[in-house]
Each structure stands twice: as structure tokens, then as C-alpha cells.
Amino acid sequence: NAGVMQNPRHLVRRRGQEARLRCSPMKGHSHVYWYRQLPEEGLKFMVYLQKENIIDESGMPKERFSAEFPKEGPSILRIQQVVRGDSAAYFCASSPGGSGANVLTFGAGSRLTVL
Amino acid sequence: AQKITQTQPGMFVQEKEAVTLDCTYDTSDPSYGLFWYKQPSSGEMIFLIYQGSYDQQNATEGRYSLNFQKARKSANLVISASQLGDSAMYFCAMRPLSGTSYGKLTFGQGTILTVHP
Numbered sequence: 453n454a455g456v457m458q459n460p461r462h463l464v465r466r467r468g469q470e471a472r473l474r475c476s477p478m479k480g481h482s483h484v485y486w487y488r489q490l491p492e493e494g495l496k497f498m499v500y501l502q503k504e505n506i507i508d509e510s511g512m513p514k515e516r517f518s519a520e521f522p523k524e525g526p527s528i529l530r531i532q533q534v535v536r537g538d539s540a541a542y543f544c545a546s547s548p549g550g551s552g553a554n555v556l557t558f559g560a561g562s563r564l565t566v567l
Numbered sequence: 568a569q570k571i572t573q574t575q576p577g578m579f580v581q582e583k584e585a586v587t588l589d590c591t592y593d594t595s596d597p598s599y600g601l602f603w604y605k606q607p608s609s610g611e612m613i614f615l616i617y618q619g620s621y622d623q624q625n626a627t628e629g630r631y632s633l634n635f636q637k638a639r640k641s642a643n644l645v646i647s648a649s650q651l652g653d654s655a656m657y658f659c660a661m662r663p664l665s666g667t668s669y670g671k672l673t674f675g676q677g678t679i680l681t682v683h684p
Contacts (some may be wrong), residue, residue, distance in 0.1 A: 456656065494571075494658055494677050495612070498643060500670030510669045545672075556672055557603070558612035 454479065456559035457526075458544050464565045471531040471538070473562045481484030483529045486519055489541040501527060534566045549563060569594045570666075571659050571675035579681050580649045587634070588644040588678045590659030598664040601642040602672065603633065613658075618642060619627040619664070649682045656680075 457476040465471050477484050483502055487495040497511040501521040512519065516534075521527040531538055541563045545556035572592040574638055580586035592601070603615040618626040618633045626633045634643040642661075659675040 483670070485672070486671075487674075492672035495660075495672075497671045497673065508668065510668075513673070541610065545612075555614050555617055557614065558604070560609075560611045563610075 456481075456544055456557055458522055458542075458559035458562050459559065461567060462563050463566070464567060465534050466567050467535055468533050471534050473529040473542050473544075473564070475527040475529070475544030475545075475546075475559060477527070478557055481546035481548050481557070482519050483547045483549065484546075485545045485547075486527075486529050487543045487545065487558075489543060489561070491540075498529075505559060521555050531564070535563070536566050538567045539564055551557075568637055568670075569596070569599075569661055569663070569673040571661055571673055573659055573675035575678045576676075577679045577681065579620050579648075579683060582651060582682055585645060585647045586649055586680065588646070588657050588659075588680065590644065590675060592640050592642060592659075594661065594662050594663065595664060596663040597633075597658070600662045600664055601633065601635065602660045603642075603644045603650070604658045604660060605653075605655045606677070610671060612658075616644070631636070639666060644677045646679050646680075651682050654682045 464547045485500040493533045500508040516532045518530045541561045543561045545558045547554040570625045601618045601622045605613045616628045618635045630647045632645045656677045656683045658677045662672045
């Protein structure tokens, strides 16, 4: 039973390029969450999605960042025109339902480096 | 808004000893869930233990137990019989169980635990 799969594990981009991070939730999980971790810090919530719906995007920067979770395929976190400050680890998590008691299962993370 | 505070940037413990990692929280939500995650040097986030604010008993999972004191708003993690493989960063986190922000897990800054042989 595969866990949460994220790819790529490492991504290097130059300033101004686009970064696309993919996340396939655990089998049976329909809720996906994206978090960002800057060096030496805890994880910060970005966005919470269900299939074809954004439930809570209160943690997403207003510009350049977008997320989707289509009916078919993985969830995508897209960062346009990357800047050095976007360098971070981006974690995806999934859960079977939206209840606050549900444990979020995290992927191994995608580490973005912006040159 | 929710806030998690972990006041110990780093902790050291001797192998086979017990260690307590502190976590205090602040929230206006009437019900909430408290979580501990472990992040080893390889970087993945591993779930350890969960405590609901309505739970009467403290949660336990193998060598992990959560010392939940609701009046003090604390949710300390106790690791018994420490092992070398317990060396990692540990994060305390919380999440409302209802309301518009129930999807949002708020993390503390983390505590780095080092287990000495």
C-alpha cells in the first residue's frame, strides 16, 4: 500500500522559471494538503484541496502560487516566476476525510532550490 | 488563530532513558486535535501520536505517550527507553476539529532530540 508519493524529490530552477510539484495521495484518500518548510523552521500550511475543489487556500501567497487537485491525476503545486525566497521543502499530505481527527500522512517532500 | 510553542530548541538524552519534549498551545477552538510528528535527517514527516481535546485519557503508542494537561494547555511528548534511532526533529501540531479552518494543521518550531549511546 503505497504512501503519499511526491515528485520530483529535488528540483533546481533558475529565477523566473516555473516549478511544478506533484503529489499522489494515499489510496483511498481524497483530501490533499500542501505545506512549506523553510530551513530551521516548522511546516507552514499553504492549501487544502479535495478533488476539483480548493477548500482552504489561506496560506497560499497571493501571487505566483497555485494548486489544483483534478478529478484524475495527482495534485499539482505550481510556482510561477520563482525567486530565491521560494527555496524550501514542499510537503504534501493526505487524509481519508476532512475531520480534524484524521491523521495527515505526509509524503517525503520536494526540495526546491532556486539559483 | 492557533499557536504552538516548543520552547526546547534541542534536547539530549542517554540511550534507554526517558525524555519529555515540551509543547504548549493556544487556541480559541472549542475542540481540537493535537499531533506529534518526527522528522529524521532524511527529511520525511512521520506521525507518532494523536490526542483529541475531548479524550479523557492520555494517548499512548508503544514507547510514545502524550502528557495532555488541558487546563495548562500543554501536550508534552514522552519517549520511554530512548533509542539511537530516536535522534530527530520532533514537531508538535494542532488542528481544529470543526469550523472553517479544520483543514489546517499548525506546527511548532520543533525540538531536535539527540540520543547518546
